[in-house]
Amino acid sequence: MIIIERIKDMRDWIKEQKKCQRSIGFVPTMGSLHEGHISLVRASKKDNDCTVISIFVNPTQFGENEDYDTYPRDLAKDSILAGRSGVDVIFAPSAKEIYPADYLTYVDVGEITELLCGKSRPGHFRGVTTVLCKLFNIVCPNRAYFGQKDAQQAVVVSKMVEDLNIDLEIVVCPIIREKDGLAMSSRNRYLDAAGRKSALILSRSLFEAEEMIKKGERDSRKILDFICDRISGEPGARLEYAEIVDAGTLRPVDTIEGKILAALAVRVGTTRLIDNIMLEI
Numbered sequence: 001m002i003i004i005e006r007i008k009d010m011r012d013w014i015k016e017q018k019k020c021q022r023s024i025g026f027v028p029t030m031g032s033l034h035e036g037h038i039s040l041v042r043a044s045k046k047d048n049d050c051t052v053i054s055i056f057v058n059p060t061q062f063g064e065n066e067d068y069d070t071y072p073r074d075l076a077k078d079s080i081l082a083g084r085s086g087v088d089v090i091f092a093p094s095a096k097e098i099y100p101a102d103y104l105t106y107v108d109v110g111e112i113t114e115l116l117c118g119k120s121r122p123g124h125f126r127g128v129t130t131v132l133c134k135l136f137n138i139v140c141p142n143r144a145y146f147g148q149k150d151a152q153q154a155v156v157v158s159k160m161v162e163d164l165n166i167d168l169e170i171v172v173c174p175i176i177r178e179k180d181g182l183a184m185s186s187r188n189r190y191l192d193a194a195g196r197k198s199a200l201i202l203s204r205s206l207f208e209a210e211e212m213i214k215k216g217e218r219d220s221r222k223i224l225d226f227i228c229d230r231i232s233g234e235p236g237a238r239l240e241y242a243e244i245v246d247a248g249t250l251r252p253v254d255t256i257e258g259k260i261l262a263a264l265a266v267r268v269g270t271t272r273l274i275d276n277i278m279l280e281i
C-alpha cells in the first residue's frame, strides 16, 4: 500500500491503472478508520481491481462552531488498518492541496441539502459535494462507496452524480454497528463512559420504532412521538431532530408506506451523533 499526498501523483497512479484496464473503487473518508469504513473497502475490493481510500478532514463541510480542529486524526494508525484490509492507495492530501489560496468554486445540490441535517448544519453538504466532486475528478473511479449511516449524504451525492453526469456508480453499503447497536462513528471517540451509555438511545429508539412499524403502526406522528419520548427520557441525550421521510426525496411523510427513512440526530454532551433505519413497507 502507498500513501499519496499530491494530486498530480494521484492522477499519475490512476493513469497507470487505467492503461492496464484496471477498475477503480473509491472510498472517501475523513479517517480515524473503523469497521464501518473497512466494510466499504471490502465492498470495493469485491467489485474492483484496485481500491483507493481518501483520508481528508474537509474544512469546508464543518461549521464555524463545529469540531474541525479537534476531529480525530491518526494517519499512522489508519495506514495500518487500511493496509491490512487490502487498500492499494491512501490519498491523504493537505487542506492547501485541495483548497489553494485562490480557491473559488463550490458545488451546491439545492433544496435536499437544506432538509434533515442541513437544517442545523447550513453549508455542510455544499462542502461535502464540493470535495467529493473534486475527489471524483482526481481519482476517476468506476465506483464510489458510501455508508447508509450518512443516509442524506448518500442521497445528495447520488443526485450530484446524476445532475453533473459524473461517470461513476455510487454504491451504498449497510450501517455497521457495535455489538450493542451503536452505529460506528469516528465521533464515538469523543464519548466518555456515561456518554457511551447514553448514546445507545439512538439505535434503541430506532429499533423499537421499527418493531412498532412491523406490528402495523403506519402513523408517522405516533412513531416520532414515541422516539421523542424515548430520547427525552435519557438525561444524557438531547434530540436535535427525528424525522420520517421518503427515502428518495427526503421529504417528511405522514403515513408510513413505500421506502422510508427514520432518521435522527442527537447530542450526547457536546457530541453530535446521527443514526437511521431504512424500511420498505
Ligand code: AMP
Pocket: 028, 029, 030, 031, 035, 036, 037, 039, 040, 145, 146, 147, 148, 149, 150, 173, 174, 175, 176, 177, 183, 184, 185, 186
Ligand atoms: P466519514 O469518515 O465519517 O466521513 O465516513 C466516510 C464514509 O464511511 C461515509 O460514506 C460514511 O457513511 C461511512 N461510514 C461511517 N460510519 C459508518 C458505519 N458505521 N457503517 C457504514 N458506513 C459508515
